[in-house]
Amino acid sequence: MLQPFEPEDEVLSQESFSRDEAAFNLIHTISASSDSWRLKSPDGRMIFAQTPGRSGWLWLDPELAEQEMLARMQELKNALMTRATLQEAAPTSFELPGISAKPHIARLFSDLYAGVGCWTSSMTMEAYHCPIVNPPRGVKGGMQRVEATERLLAAEFLAGMVRDVYGKPADGQGQLTVADNLIRDGRLFFWIGDTGDPSAMAGIGGTSPRHGRINAVYTPPDRRRRGYCSALVAEVAGLLVERGLIPMLYADCVNPDSNKVYRSIGFQPAGKIEDIKFDRQP
Template structure:
C-alpha cells in the first residue's frame, strides 16, 4: 500500500490533490528533503506521511477520500508504523484525532493535545506605514542578541525557559544559513524573523520575535512585510504557521495580508507510566 515519497515527488506537485492543501501541509516538503526522514505515500497519492526522527509525523489525506476510507487508511498506516518511534502527529484536527485514537489503541499509549496552528499565506503583502527603522540581515556580530531572542521566543511559544547561552550555537547556525533578519532602530536590533525554508512554490517564515520592551510599535509587522517582499522577488509566496492561542501574532499577520489556509492540530503520545 505504501511507497517512498521523494523530494519534489510527483505526489506533492502542482495539479495534484495535495496541491490545494500545500500551504497547510508545507512542512512535508522540508521533511522529505531530509536523508534520515521516513516519508511514505500510498500508490494513488491520496495519503502522505512524513516524519523526521524525534519529531511529530505529518499526515495528509486527500479531501477526496471518504471518512470511512480514511479510517481504514489510518489503520493500515498504524500497522506499517509498528516499531517506529513516534512522539506525536500533526494534521488537520479531524485526521489528527482519528489517527491518535487508532495509534493509541493499537500501542496502548495515551495522548494529549499539544497546540493548534493556523497556516497562512500572503498572496499580496500590505506594508505598514510610519514604522521607524529599517531591515538588516543578521550577522555574527549580533549572535549574543539573537541567542537572547531565541530564548525569549522559546519561552513565549512553548513555555520553555532556557538560558540564552544555550542558544548561541543555534544563533550562529541561523546566521550562517542566511535567512535571519533584524528590524533595526538606531543601529540596534529590536525584532527578528527568519526565512527558514523554500519549497517549490512557497517560502516559510518562522522565529518571529520582538522583546517586550519593543512591542506594539509595529516592528514585527514591518519586518515580516519586508521579508514577504524579498520572497515575492523570488516568485514565491510567503507562508507561516501561527499558534491560534496567540491572537496578537495572528492579528499582526492578517493586517499585513496573510490569509488563513487551514488549521494543523498537534498531539503528543505520552510514554510516561
Template sequence: MFVGFGPEDDVLHSRLFMQEEVEYNLIHLIAGNQESMRLKTEENDLIFAHAPGRNSWLWLSPELEEERRRSLVRELTEMLADRELPGVTGTPGTGRLFADAYSKLIGKSHHVRMMMEAYHCPQVQLPHGVSGKLQQAEPGDIPLIARYLAGFVQECFGTESAPEDHLDYAGTVMESGKLRLWIDKDQPVSMVNLAHQSARHARINEVYTPREFRKYGYASAAVAALCDELLSKGVTPMLYADAANPDSNKVYQSVGFKRTGSIVDLRFQ
C-alpha cells in the same frame, strides 16, 4: 500499499495535495531529509512523513471517502506499531483520526499540544510610519539572536532556556543568510527568520520582538519587508501561528496574511 517517495515526487505537486499545501508545507522539509521516513500510497491519496525525534505529519486527500480514510489509517498505524512516535501533526480531523487509532494500538493516550493556524500572503501590505529597516544578521549579532531565540521559545512553548543554549543554532541561522533583524536607530529591535523554502512557498518562523520594543510596529514591518522580498522572487510567504495567541495572528493579518486552515499538534503520552 505504501511506497517511499522523495522531495520531487509527483504527490507533492498533485492537485489534491496543493489544495492543502500551505497547511502541510513542512512535509516538503521532511521529504528532503534522507534520514526521515517518507511513505505514500500508490494512488497519491496519503502522505506520511516522519523525521527522527520529531512529530510525524499525515496528509489524507480531501476527496477520500470516510471508509477508505479509516482503512488507510488503520493499515498505517499497524505498520508503525513497533515505532515510538512522539506525536502526529495534521488537519484536526486527520490528526485525531491517526492519534486515536495509534493510541489504541499501543496503549497510550494523546493530548493536544498546540493548535496552529496556517497562513499565506499572496499580496503584502507594507505598514506605514514604522521607523527602521530590515537587515541581514551579521556575526556580531549571534549573542543577541540567542537571547531572542530564548525569548521566542519561552513565549511559544512555555519552555525556559538560557541564551547560551541557543548559541549554536543562532550561529547556524546567521550563517545561512536567512535571518533578518529590524534595525531602528542602529539598534536591533525585532527578528524574523526564513526557515525553509519549497518550490512555491517560503516558510517564515521565529518572529520575535522583546517586550520593551513592542507596540511600535517593528514585527509587522519586519515580516512585511521579508514578504515583499519573497514575493518579488515569485515565492509566496507562509507561516504557522499559535491559535491561542490573538496578538500574533493580528500582526500577520495586518500585513496581508490570509488564513488557509488549521493544524493540530498532538502528542502521545
C-alpha cells in the same frame, strides 16, 4: 501497501496536495532531509513525513470518505509499529512522539495510534499565506541581515520565542546552533528600531514549489506594540515575493496579537494544523 518516496517525488506536486501546500509546507521541508522517513499510499492520497524523534506530519486527501481515511491510517500505524520492531537497537529515534495534521485527521489518527484519551493536544496553528504584501506605514527603523557577530543576541531572541510559543524553558546557549545555521545561510533578519538596537527578528525557513515559510519571529516584550514585528515580517515577505514565492507562516491560534499582526499586513488563513503529543506508544 505504503511506499517510501524521494524528496522530489511527484506525489508532492499532485493537484490535490498542492491545494494544501501552504498548510503543509513542513512536509516539503521534512521530506527534503536525507534522514527523514517518508511514506505515501500507492494512489498518493496519503502522505506521511517524519524527522527522527519529532512529531510526524500527516496529509490525507480531504475528498476521501472517513472510512477510507481510517483504512489508510491503520496501514500507517502498522508500518510504524513494524519499523519500531525492526529498529529496537535505537527505539527513541524511531518512536512517533506525536502527529501534526488537520485537526480532525490528527484526532482520528491519535485515537487509532495511541488510544482514546491517551494523547494531549499541544497546539493548534493557523497556517497563513500572503498573496499580496501590505507593509505598515510609519514604522521607524529598517531591516538588517543578522551578522555572525550578533549570534549571541539572535540566540537569546530564539530562546525568547521558544518560551513564548511553546511555554518551555529555553536559554540562548541552547539556541546557538539554530542561530548559527540561520545566520550562515543568510536567512535571519533584525529590525533595527529608532534606538539603533535590534528590536524584532524574523527568518526564512523551508520552501515548497510555490511558498516560502517565515519563521523565528520574535519581539522582546519591552519593544512590542511599536510596529517593528509587522514591518519586519512584511519586509521578509517581500524578499520571498522577489524570489517568485508566496510568503506563508504558522501562528498559534491562542495568540490573538500575532494573528492580528499577520492579517494586518496581508496574510490570509490557509488552514488549521493541530499538533498532538502521545501519552503512550502502542
